[in-house]
Amino acid sequence: MDGNKLFVGNLPWSMTSEALKEMFAKFGEVVEAIIITDRMTGRSKGFGFVTFTKKEDAQKAMDELNGTKIEERDMVVNFAKPREDRNSGGFRSNR
Numbered sequence: 001m002d003g004n005k006l007f008v009g010n011l012p013w014s015m016t017s018e019a020l021k022e023m024f025a026k027f028g029e030v031v032e033a034i035i036i037t038d039r040m041t042g043r044s045k046g047f048g049f050v051t052f053t054k055k056e057d058a059q060k061a062m063d064e065l066n067g068t069k070i071e072e073r074d075m076v077v078n079f080a081k082p083r084e085d086r087n088s089g090g091f092r093s094n095r
Contacts, residue, residue: 003055004031005080006062009047011035012071017048024050027064028057049080 008020021033035048052058058079066077 003079004053004058005049005051006058007047007076007078007080008050008065009076009078010073011044011046011048011075012073013044013046014071015044015048020048020050024052024061024065027052027061029053 006024008024011020015035017033017035020035021030024030024033029052031051031053033048033050036045037043038045050058050061052061062077062079065075068075
C-alpha cells in the first residue's frame with residue numbers, strides 16, 4: 001500500500017475517525033481513517049491518517065482537500081511519510 005496513505009493535519013478537535021472516513025470516501029475506497037488521540041486524555045491531537053486502496057484516489061483527495069477550510073481551520077493534506085525509528089525512550093540515568 002505504498003503511497004496510498006495521507007497525513008491530514010490541522011483538523012478541528014471535534015473531528016472523529018468516522019467523520020474523517022466519510023469526508024474522504026467520496027474520492028475512492030478508504031481502507032482506514034484514524035484520528036490520533038492523546039493516550040492520557042483520549043482527546044484528538046488535531047491530525048490523523050487516511051489510507052486508500054488506490055494511490056490515484058489518494059492523490060485526487062489530496063489535490064481537492066489540501067487547504068480547504070473545515071470549522072475555520074485550513075486542513076493540511078499530504079502523503080504520509082514513513083514513521084522514523086524512535087529511541088526506546090524510558091528512563092535515562094545521569095550516572
